[in-house]
Amino acid sequence: MASKSGFIAIIGKPNVGKSTLINALIGEKIAITSPKVQTTRFRITGILNEGENQFVFIDTPGMHKPYHGLGKSMDKSATDALMDADAIMWVVDQTYRRTDEIILERIKHSHLPVILVINKIDTLENKAEIDKIIISFLKVHEFKHIVPISAKDQTHLTQLKETLVEYLVEGPHYYPDDYVTDQTDESRMTEIIRERILYYTEQEVPHSVAVMLESFKFNEELNTMDIDALIIVERDSQKGILIGKNGEKLKRIGTEARKEINKIFDMKIHLSLWVKVKKDWRNDPTTVSRYGYGK
Ligand SMILES: Nc1nc2c(ncn2[C@@H]2O[C@H](COP(=O)(O)OP(=O)(O)O)[C@@H](O)[C@H]2O)c(=O)[nH]1
Ligand SMILES: [Mg+2]
Incomplete structure (x- = not known):
């Protein structure tokens, strides 16, 4: 064949x-x-x-x-x-x-x-x-x-x-046979975090969110990965919604995202989430592309 x-x-x-x-x-x-x-x-x-x-x-x-x-x-x-x-x-x-x-x-x-x-x-x-x-x-x-x-x-x-x-x-295959996607590991991780946010927020918040990795360190010896991710929203009120009472919502988003990331990357994962407000980022072309869209 x-x-x-x-x-x-x-x-x-x-x-x-x-x-x-x-x-x-x-x-x-x-x-x-x-x-x-x-x-x-x-x-x-x-x-x-x-x-x-x-x-x-x-x-x-x-x-x-x-x-x-x-x-x-x-x-x-x-x-x-x-x-x-x-x-x-x-x-x-x-x-x-x-x-x-x-x-x-x-x-x-x-x-x-x-x-x-x-x-x-x-x-x-x-x-x-x-x-x-x-x-x-x-x-x-x-x-x-x-x-x-x-x-x-x-x-x-x-x-x-x-x-x-x-x-x-x-003809020859376009990708190596062990590839499941052409996305980077970083992109798969930030997308999983965004998915959890979509589940726990309503109305305009899901559309106003972008997620970026600040840093991502893999320790081969300990088989651990330290991930710092930044969640960007458009308004202060959205930041409050995301963090939740006593930080509980953000914590839940983090825990669930970590479990999902763990299904893809078989190692101990430490995930820290930070929330930042950047007004109207969706209408700023430089920001849209910096957050990984429209490349
Ligand atoms: N009942 C049912 N729900 C589905 C099926 N496929 C997708 N969904 C649901 O439809 C919603 C949208 O799915 P998604 O894959 O994000 O849709 P997309 O916007 O077309 O990519 C999610 O809540 C899915 O769980 C299906 O075969 N049956
Ligand atoms: Mg879709």
Whole structure:
């Protein structure tokens, strides 16, 4: 068998389960997920090696009309992902709506083969509901395949992968076979911290947060890692919310993040979190790129 590989872009509206799907396919937390919209801020690559095949999945921020500097960079990275792809997975969780138009336009413009992935079938009552979704999308585009799945329950993922093999191309693999992502360790760590913050905050706070590593020291002898991370928010009130009464919320975020980081890096981890206010950082292009977005 010859070696094959390919780039598969995952696109779809916010919250349909794109990041959950990439994690389920890879079997490890590559992309953070949450019930909040705009969880994914930049393009994330998940690499799956199966025998001769290498699938490079590109998780993208949901496409939307951008309102601020960070939003513009998020929208651009979703659009760029399509330029490099061999095929597109369009993930949906309900019937076709007017709000799907932006995505529809872009997939048509790309001329790439599109696989329609109907996610969250665990929440549907019966097969007729799946059919209803399928019919609504068949009216707008000629899909190569339609695969109903549940990313959460890992239903029909094997079938999905078998479908995708068709779009891999013969040639050397893009990444070494032991890679699961092209993200740096630093980025995976700050993203996990941000994921915990998303779970414990509401309304505008999740969107106003950025996380940066201040320092990160690995001690080989003791097999320990000391991480100092900085959480940036836009207002003093948000800082108070994050820290919580007697510092309890920040402590909980830190404990849970440390456990998640531990699943990826098998060593003793000390994590210290600091909160800093930087007014209106999302509209400042230098800051947006310094915090790791829009590169
Ligand atoms: N019931 C159900 N929930 C799901 C499924 N996949 C994802 N979710 C949930 O949908 C929400 C958004 O998921 P996420 O992967 O962050 O969506 P994204 O914005 O498209 O990347 C999270 O709360 C997930 O737990 C699924 O197959 N079934
Ligand atoms: Mg996401």
